[in-house]
Amino acid sequence: MSLIKHLLCGLGAASMALGMAASMAADKPELKIGYVNGWDDSVAATHVAGEILQSKLGYTVKLQPVEPAIMWQGVARGDLDATLSAWLPATHGEYFEKLKDKIVVLGTNYEGAKIGLIVPDYVEAKSIEDLNQYSEAFDGKITGIDAGAGVMRRTEDAIKQYDLDLRLMPSSGPAMTTALTRAEKAKEPIVVTGWIPHWMFAKWNLRFLEDPKKVFGDDEHVDTVANPGLASKAPEAEAFLKKFSWGAEEVGEVMLAIRDGAKPEAAAREWVEKHPERVAEWLE
Numbered sequence: 001m002s003l004i005k006h007l008l009c010g011l012g013a014a015s016m017a018l019g020m021a022a023s024m025a026a027d028k029p030e031l032k033i034g035y036v037n038g039w040d041d042s043v044a045a046t047h048v049a050g051e052i053l054q055s056k057l058g059y060t061v062k063l064q065p066v067e068p069a070i071m072w073q074g075v076a077r078g079d080l081d082a083t084l085s086a087w088l089p090a091t092h093g094e095y096f097e098k099l100k101d102k103i104v105v106l107g108t109n110y111e112g113a114k115i116g117l118i119v120p121d122y123v124e125a126k127s128i129e130d131l132n133q134y135s136e137a138f139d140g141k142i143t144g145i146d147a148g149a150g151v152m153r154r155t156e157d158a159i160k161q162y163d164l165d166l167r168l169m170p171s172s173g174p175a176m177t178t179a180l181t182r183a184e185k186a187k188e189p190i191v192v193t194g195w196i197p198h199w200m201f202a203k204w205n206l207r208f209l210e211d212p213k214k215v216f217g218d219d220e221h222v223d224t225v226a227n228p229g230l231a232s233k234a235p236e237a238e239a240f241l242k243k244f245s246w247g248a249e250e251v252g253e254v255m256l257a258i259r260d261g262a263k264p265e266a267a268a269r270e271w272v273e274k275h276p277e278r279v280a281e282w283l284e
Contacts, residue, residue: 029233030060034080037065038146038173041197041222042085044254045109047268049084049244052279055272057236068092068149075227076102081234082226082241084109090217091115091150091195103225106242110197110222110251114208115151117142117158117216118194120180121205122187128158128209132165137189141169143179144193151193151216158215166191180204197248199255243282250278 031053035046043065050061066074072095074080086092086105096103117128125134142159144152147170155168171179176192177200183190184204191209200206230238250271257267272279 028057028059030062031081031234031237032062032064032074032079034064034066034071034074034083034085036068036071036085039085040173040199040255040258041110041113041195041251043258043264044251044267045084045222045244045246047264048254048271049241051265051268051272052240052244052282053237055269056279056283057240059234059237067146069095072096072099072103072225075099075225078227078229080227081230081237082106082224084222084224084241084244086223086225087113087115087150087195087220088223090154090220093150102228104228104230106224106226106238107245108221109224109245110247111219111245112248113196113220113222115154115193115195115216115220116208116211117155117191118206118208119189119191120184120187121207123189123191125189125191126210128162128164128211128213128215131162131191131209134189135165138166138191140165141167142191142193143176144168144170145173145176146170149193151195154216155193158211158213161213161215168193197251197255199252199259202252202256203259240282243284246278250275 033046033050036042046063050063053059053061064080071080071083071085072092075083076099088096119125125131142155144155146152152168152170159166159168180190180192180200224241224244226238226241254267254271257270258264
């Protein structure tokens with residue numbers, strides 16, 4: 001009889017603990033985090049942060065892939081609580097200038113980001129100024145990503161400023177890497193619009209073409225930007241997002257896992273489980 005009593009007491013205590021945990025989770029608001037649709041670094045950072053917010057801090061998190069303009073407007077309006085995908089000062093500079101009074105920059109989550117024109121290391125051209133010389137080898141084109149993206153607008157400027165005889169061909173991030181994959185296999189010349197961090201730098205020997213006129217600007221940083229209301233809505237989440245910052249190898253590990261077939265959620269969960277000390281630093 002005493003054994004049954006003991007078991008019942010234990011079950012009651014466990015049930016109470018679970019109830020309290022569920023109540024705490026229920027008390028926390030749902031968070032909506034936007035990220036740039038199709039940008040691998042954006043997918044990786046957002047899913048890792050989302051996993052930590054859910055599994056370590058108990059928030060319900062909705063991750064929303066959107067286009068850059070919608071992402072910035074969403075954070076400013078409060079439709080999105082935050083984004084970890086603000087490329088500054090150049091790529092998303094126009095959005096920042098328009099909306100800087102309606103958002104809060106929590107911090108930089110990646111240093112040394114860069115956009116520009118990229119070629120395989122076997123390509124002879126070293127600078128954007130060399131492209132006309134090798135125009136025929138490149139089939140007279142630059143393989144781009146989505147029309148309207150920051151790197152695409154800068155490439156259009158570069159074509160004018162360097163008086164290039166090449167056409168900019170819009171496509172998408174995945175289509176660009178597919179074209180690069182084909183060229184790499186055949187060792188054919190190709191020039192693409194691109195950026196770092198990106199998994200393609202871990203897969204192939206690539207380099208940026210020199211840009212003596214600085215059309216693409218200097219190195220950038222990827223910032224975490226939030227709606228001003230996040231501080232009162234979810235202070236623990238805001239504190240974590242202020243501290244979240246990682247390096248090329250870390251984001252590269254997640255990007256490659258996703259590229260190799262892992263679902264973003266699974267890749268993020270595995271990374272968080274493998275790096276408890278790193279996660280603990282962000283949660284201190």
